Amino acid sequence: MSYFLRTLSKKHEVDSIIRDTIDKFLVLRFGRASDYLSLQLDQILSKAARDVSKFATVALVDVDSEDVQVYVKYFDISLIPSTVFFFNAHHVKMESGTADHTKWISTFHRKQDFIDVVEAIFRGAMKGKLIVNCPLPPERIPKFQLLYKDI
Template sequence: MSYLLESLTRKVDVDNLILNTIDRVLVLRFGRTSDVVCMQLDEIIAKSVRDVSKFAAIGLVDADAPEIQSYIKYFDITLIPATIFFFNAHHMKMDSGTPDHTKWIGAFHSKQDFIDVVEVIFRGAMKGKLIVTCPLPKERVPKFELLYGNI
């Protein structure tokens, strides 16, 4: 499913996408196309693209690309997939009941879960909030203890 979405391997492309996505949530999935959990997440994202297209843009970032390593370090991405959200070039944070509010770790359980999270981030951003509360019940939020691919 990754072939349906924009894949980014250069820092300048990620920078431009962050800076030029205006009045929409930018969803950046950091991961690998060969990772099973990334493939599950990519399938959910690909199925959701049309539903979120009015309020979100999506990019897949290759975590192994040499130019992307500055983002990997900056956002402290140690587990993949990691999904980071932006709105008007501002990093959006989400309280999902996990220790890390800066990113979503792992795949979503369903297409609707992904859409719900992106929509809540968009509504919060439109109200000027930089941190929002996750709309999903705790049992649908991935646990850090689960084995996801390490960087």
């Protein structure tokens, strides 16, 4: 069964959900409705949303919306889908052995991987940590190369 996920396309919507999600973990997926990997991730997120609903809120952010470009630039969303995590309006990072610990890039292999990541980051955030170790084994963490412009 699928669970409806809210799609945000305005800066004030993103501002509000970050500011107003208190004592719950916030998961923002930055992607496109027309992108295959974004749709694959959305399916996993919607299946897991009910399981994590007691301690987490999941929302989708449309990277093509002009109004959210400030967030796309701030979080350096150059590879999609990218998933960013917050707790009480603080950006929570995850050390997963990849070059970028500010967000999860790509999709999850399965629903349980997403749930494990959210639970681990939530537990760490409840203890005041702003960076948490990824609970997944290395073979289930997507590998990618970051490309830097003008270097």
